[in-house]
Amino acid sequence: MRALAAGPRWVHMPTPLYFDNNATTFPAPEAVEAMLPLLGEFYGNPNSQHALGQKTRHEIEVAREHVAALLHCKTTEVVFNSGATEGNNTAIYAALQARPDRKHIITVKTEHSSVLEVVRSLASRGYRVTELNVDRSGHLDLDELKNEISGDTALVSVMWANNETGVLHPVGAIGDMAKQFGALVHIDAAQAAGKLAIHLGEELAIDFLTISAHKFHGLKGCGALFVRHGTAFEPLLRGGHQEGGQRAGTENVVGIVAMGQAARLAHLKLDQHVETMRKMRDRLQRGLLDKVQDLVFHGDQVSRLPNTVSVGFKFIDGEALLMMMDAQGICATAGSACRSGSMEPSHVLQAMDTPVSSIHGSVRFCVSRYTTQAEVDELIEKVGAIVARLRQMSPFDTSAATAETGPSDAELEQHKAWFARA
Ligand code: PMP
Numbered sequence: 001m002r003a004l005a006a007g008p009r010w011v012h013m014p015t016p017l018y019f020d021n022n023a024t025t026f027p028a029p030e031a032v033e034a035m036l037p038l039l040g041e042f043y044g045n046p047n048s049q050h051a052l053g054q055k056t057r058h059e060i061e062v063a064r065e066h067v068a069a070l071l072h073c074k075t076t077e078v079v080f081n082s083g084a085t086e087g088n089n090t091a092i093y094a095a096l097q098a099r100p101d102r103k104h105i106i107t108v109k110t111e112h113s114s115v116l117e118v119v120r121s122l123a124s125r126g127y128r129v130t131e132l133n134v135d136r137s138g139h140l141d142l143d144e145l146k147n148e149i150s151g152d153t154a155l156v157s158v159m160w161a162n163n164e165t166g167v168l169h170p171v172g173a174i175g176d177m178a179k180q181f182g183a184l185v186h187i188d189a190a191q192a193a194g195k196l197a198i199h200l201g202e203e204l205a206i207d208f209l210t211i212s213a214h215k216f217h218g219l220k221g222c223g224a225l226f227v228r229h230g231t232a233f234e235p236l237l238r239g240g241h242q243e244g245g246q247r248a249g250t251e252n253v254v255g256i257v258a259m260g261q262a263a264r265l266a267h268l269k270l271d272q273h274v275e276t277m278r279k280m281r282d283r284l285q286r287g288l289l290d291k292v293q294d295l296v297f298h299g300d301q302v303s304r305l306p307n308t309v310s311v312g313f314k315f316i317d318g319e320a321l322l323m324m325m326d327a328q329g330i331c332a333t334a335g336s337a338c339r340s341g342s343m344e345p346s347h348v349l350q351a352m353d354t355p356v357s358s359i360h361g362s363v364r365f366c367v368s369r370y371t372t373q374a375e376v377d378e379l380i381e382k383v384g385a386i387v388a389r390l391r392q393m394s395p396f397d398t399s400a401a402t403a404e405t406g407p408s409d410a411e412l413e414q415h416k417a418w419f420a421r422a
Helices: 029-039 051-071 084-098 113-123 142-148 171-180 253-268 270-291 318-327 347-351 356-360 373-393 409-421
Strands: 078-081 104-108 128-132 153-159 184-188 208-212 223-227 295-297 308-313 336-339 342-345 362-366
Touching: 029 253, 051 078, 051 208, 051 253, 078 084, 084 113, 084 153, 084 184, 084 208, 084 223, 104 113, 113 128, 113 153, 128 142, 142 171, 153 171, 171 184, 253 270, 270 295, 270 308, 270 373, 318 362, 318 373, 342 347, 342 356, 347 356, 356 362
Parallel strands: 104 128, 104 153, 153 184, 184 208
Antiparallel strands: 078 223, 208 223, 295 308, 308 362, 336 342
16 A cells, blocks of 8 residues: 655745636735744634633634724624635525525526525525526626516625626625515625725625635635624524634634735725736736737626736637646636536636637636736736747638637637647
C-alpha cells in the first residue's frame, strides 16, 4: 500500500496573472493577519463560558458589526454560515416554510446552480417553478415578472449581479413588485458584496440576502445570510443554539474573523476599490479591442459590475484558449465548462441567446482591487498572441463570409473534433 503523505507538500508556483476574481479572490493581508492568532493561542470555543471562549466570542461579534456595516443592516440580522451555497439553500427553504400555503417560486434562468438546482428539485415536490427569461443583454423583463407573480408565489429569488457577465438585476423594483403580492424576496449578492453599495434599509424590500467571504478578499468556506427582522425563519442546520438558534454548529471563527476584516475594508474603501476595478476593467477591454479582431463582449455594458469582462473570441475554442493561457500563468474561466470530457456551454450565455459558436470561444476575465496596470497590459499582449496563434491553427475560414457571425454550429462540431485530435 502506498504510504500517505504526512501533509500537503507545496511546490512553489510563479505568481499567476490572476483574472479569475469572480471564482475567488486573494485574501486581504489584513484579513489574514487578523485570523492568525486564532490559529494558535486563541483557540477557545466561542460558546464556552470561560475567558478563552469568550475571547473568540468577542471577535465573532466584532466581525458581525463589520458585516452589518457593509450591508447597512442590524447586527442581529446577520447569520454566519459556510458561504453562498449554504445561504441560498437556507433562504429558499426558510422562505417556503414561512409561506406554507403558497406553492410557487420565481427565479431567473441565469441564476447560480446553488439556486437553480434547489428550486428545480422542489419542482418534483409539489412546487411550481417559473424561471424568468433574460434578453440578449442579460436583463430580465419586469413585465414578465408581473405576469407570472401571483398570490400563490412564496418566493422570488434573484441574483444581484451575475457571476459570468456581471450584469445587474433591478433588485429594488423586483422587491417592490414581490411585496405587492406578499411574496418573500431572496437576493444572491455573492458577486455584489465588495463591488457595489448594499443598503438593506427598510425601503429595500429584501427579506434574505446571501454573501460569501471569499468573493471579497476573505476566506473560502465562510459567508453570511441576512435575515430581515420580523421574517419567520426556520434554520437549515439544527442541533445547537449558535447564531441565535438560526444556524447550529460551532462557528468557523477563523473564517468569520477574516470575513469581518474583509467586510471592514470593503465598506470603508468601496468607492476607491470600485474606481480601481473599473479603470482596470476598461483598460482590459480597450486593450483587447485594439489588439484582437473579431470579438464580442457579452451582456449589458452599462448596468454591470465594475470588474467583469465576458468576451467571445470568434473562430477559436475557449477551452483551448484557456489551456494555452494557463500554460502562460494566466488564470481565467471559459464560457463553456469542460465536464467529463464534453463541452457544456454556459447556461447564462445560452439563456442570453448567444449563438453556440460564440459561446464556444468565450472567456471571463475578472479584475480585483489588487489588479495592476502592468498585469492588465501583460494579459492583453499574451492573449492577443495566443488568439492569433489559435486562429492560424484554426480550420475555419476566418475571412469575410463568416466574419460577422462566427462559425456555424455545424462548423463548431467540426472544430471540436479537430481540437480533440490536435
Ligand atoms: N452565487 C453566486 C452568484 C456565485 O458566484 C457563487 C460562487 N461561484 C455562489 C453563489 C456560491 O458561493 P460559495 O462558493 O460561497 O458557496
